[in-house]
Amino acid sequence: MSMIAEILISALLVIGGLFGVIGSYGLVKLPDQMTRLHAPTKAATLGVGGVLLASLAWFAFFGEHPSWHELLITLFLFVTAPITGLMIAKSHMHLSWHADELPDCGEDQNWATYGASAERSLVGNGTENDSTDRDMRE
Structure with a gap:
């Protein structure tokens, strides 16, 4: 069971890291503000979310008890990051x-x-x- 848990945690960390790197690259290389906004929003949601889910899984499998703080932070992040991106895009539309x-x-x-x-x-x-x-x- 511990090997499967380690593979799951490692996969979540790698996925989170890849989304973070791809989001950072997109932030630098995409041409305008509206397309650049998409990359860090996805990186924040999926990259940090993957790392937080890996932390939650580690505490569930190897810690004394599961840490519910990571779950609450992940849920809060999954709700607020897309809404924040939408509000920034709408303000850009109105101003530009x-x-x-x-x-x-x-x-x-x-x-x-x-x-x-x-x-x-x-x-x-x-x-x-x-x-x-x-x-x-x-």
């Missing part, structure tokens, strides 16, 4: 793109944060401050 520059979503669809009220608050209501607002964002 005009609503007219976004790709088409379909006939009855609209971008979730670029609805009619959000568009008015970003672009303005057609007054003379409209160009000033755009200049400040650029």
Whole structure:
């Protein structure tokens, strides 16, 4: 049983390390902010998650008792890292793109944060401050 546990723990550590290295490489080599955002989000979620699961497995098999702290940290990480990446991407969209520059979503669809009220608050209501607002964002 201990050899199977060691193989499982080693595999989780190697997987976590590979995701960390690939995420770091992607952060350096990808061309723009939106694509660079994807790499560290995956690295944080899967890389650190793999290491934490390996730690949880080690304490479960070889420690006196399983450490539930690693499980709670892993669950928290799996929930918060993708949401954080989504919020950073949305803020980048709002600061960098005009609503007219976004790709088409379909006939009855609209971008979730670029609805009619959000568009008015970003672009303005057609007054003379409209160009000033755009200049400040650029």
